[in-house]
Amino acid sequence: xxxxxxxxxxxxxxxxxxxxxxxxxxxxxxxxxxxxxxxxxxxxxxxxxxxxxxxxxxxxxxxxxxxxxxxxxxxxxxxxxxxxxxxxxxxxxxxxxxxxxxxxxxxxxxxxxxxxxxxxxxxxxxxxxxxxxxxxxxxxxxxxxxxxxxxxxxxxxxxxxxx
Amino acid sequence: xxxxxxxxxxxxxxxxxxxxxxxxxxxxxxxxxxxxxxxxxxxxxxxxxxxxxxxxxxxxxxxxxxxxxxxxxxxxxxxxxxxxxxxxxxxxxxxxxxxxxxxxxxxxxxxxxxxxxxxxxxxxxxxxxxxxxxxxxxxxxxxxxxxxxxxxxxxxxxxxxxx
DNA sequence: GGCATTTCGTGATGCGCCTTCACTATGTCG
DNA sequence: CGACATAGTGAAGGCGCATCACGAAATGCC
Numbered sequence: 001x002x003x004x005x006x007x008x009x010x011x012x013x014x015x016x017x018x019x020x021x022x023x024x025x026x027x028x029x030x031x032x033x034x035x036x037x038x039x040x041x042x043x044x045x046x047x048x049x050x051x052x053x054x055x056x057x058x059x060x061x062x063x064x065x066x067x068x069x070x071x072x073x074x075x076x077x078x079x080x081x082x083x084x085x086x087x088x089x090x091x092x093x094x095x096x097x098x099x100x101x102x103x104x105x106x107x108x109x110x111x112x113x114x115x116x117x118x119x120x121x122x123x124x125x126x127x128x129x130x131x132x133x134x135x136x137x138x139x140x141x142x143x144x145x146x147x148x149x150x151x152x153x154x155x156x157x158x159x160x161x162x163x
Numbered sequence: 164x165x166x167x168x169x170x171x172x173x174x175x176x177x178x179x180x181x182x183x184x185x186x187x188x189x190x191x192x193x194x195x196x197x198x199x200x201x202x203x204x205x206x207x208x209x210x211x212x213x214x215x216x217x218x219x220x221x222x223x224x225x226x227x228x229x230x231x232x233x234x235x236x237x238x239x240x241x242x243x244x245x246x247x248x249x250x251x252x253x254x255x256x257x258x259x260x261x262x263x264x265x266x267x268x269x270x271x272x273x274x275x276x277x278x279x280x281x282x283x284x285x286x287x288x289x290x291x292x293x294x295x296x297x298x299x300x301x302x303x304x305x306x307x308x309x310x311x312x313x314x315x316x317x318x319x320x321x322x323x324x325x326x
Numbered sequence: 327g328g329c330a331t332t333t334c335g336t337g338a339t340g341c342g343c344c345t346t347c348a349c350t351a352t353g354t355c356g
Numbered sequence: 357c358g359a360c361a362t363a364g365t366g367a368a369g370g371c372g373c374a375t376c377a378c379g380a381a382a383t384g385c386c
Binding site for chain 1: 167169170171172173174176177178179180181183184185187274275277278279280281282283285289290292293294295296297298299300301303304307
Binding site: 198199200201225226228229232233236251252253254 | 371372373374375380381382
């Protein structure tokens, strides 16, 4: 079992990874006229298909009021549309425009591509060790009370990351 | 060399780690009456000792104007003080109050403790493999243009994470 | 020494994300 | 039918961040 010093350094690596990746995500999104929150909404919409704002609010774990604002912005920038719900006249259905669908598909593609490039020439054993280590880490985090406090299925949050 | 499918899953693990950790950091900080940005400033102050706002702005990579606001808040909540710079009458020196120093020291301690708990019973070889994998990942990220666009010495961003 | 230039901090203003409270319109259940 | 729950939005507000404009002090140059 490693020394405390090493422990802190390792955590430092993890945190650095956090910073590097999230910065890069934000930059990539901005290049497409998106912000983190809006891309996140798009992503969820992609996973679920046309959804009510309530559903999106639960999925993104933000207040319904906030969803209104995000959808407003995405409508204004032509990524999604708001349509009346066919059976519930209180609700509105949020759906992709063609543009929104295309951009989201591109984001997904970029994510796969980025993963491919990232791990492309990594030897099998090293790759397996890394994945196992990450899983272990995740398990340990949850075991020590660090968890995504409930719900939320394994959601890869934004997307995007490619250079 | 692993399959594309695995690649994406692995990236998913990384992103999940990102989300879990940053969420937890934010929660821990909030419990002490701090926000991410304010804690970040405290952290930098801890690493550098009393500093001018300009220095902090460069360190945190935000606009000087924003530092004014963060320091305002930290002064109001009793974490730091603003004093005139001894030789440059334009500048102000930001220093810890006793309370601020204590809280920051506690954060540092918690971070070490968290790292210790996290990796405590992890076998040496597994730990080594994980660290190597993380380093490799970081290197690959930088190699593919994903980088912290310049400056910024190896700064572990916030701190805190323990339950 | 004197004046231009740079630098430090801040006021004003604005955007994005997020929240809570209050309110309308609608759905649902007994 | 009436009581209650639910979907979305207006209003207001907080935090983080940015840019522009500006005064005050420091510095460089002649």
